[in-house]
Amino acid sequence: MARIWVERYTGSGVPFEYWGHSPTPRPEDRNLVPRNMLKVAVASFTFRFVCVEQIRDCLSYYEQQTHPSSRLSINGGDHWEFERWFERPPMYLLEDAKRTKVVKALRKALAVAEAGAFAEVLPFG
Structure with missing residues (x-):
């Protein structure tokens, strides 16, 4: 059984590319505006999400049974490769x-997030 809950974001564990979907796009301002983080604990692992797009990306990856190479090339070279989060x-x-x-x-987490999990106000502290 999966466990899904919302916590106040404390400043760790979020890929940088998803900060563009937030109300505070500059990384240096990310702790000035209180934000929520949706956590999903399933199969002895906890996923952490800060936006709906991040959940959709993760869901589309896990919906595939067979995956292509996980290495992506940057600038067409073979020395600049990276994995997605x-x-x-x-x-x-x-x-x-x-x-x-x-x-x-x-899928359940996506439904919770689309219902406003990131927008709800949590008590500070």
Whole structure:
């Protein structure tokens, strides 16, 4: 059974590319405006999300049974390669039984997020 909850964002564990979807786009301002983080604990792993787009990206990755190469080339060279953040969690999450649990939990988390989980006001502290 997956556990989904919302916490106040404390400043760690969020890929930089998703800060553009926030009300405070500058990284140096990210702690000035209180924000929420949606956490999803499933299959002995906890995912952390700060926006709906991040959940959608992760869900689309885990919905695929077969994945292409996880390395992306930058500037066409083979020395500048990187992995996307959702490809870094433990490989056991891609096993069929665990992957179906992850997909089910992420779909539920997407519904929670689209219902306004990031917009709700949490008590500070």
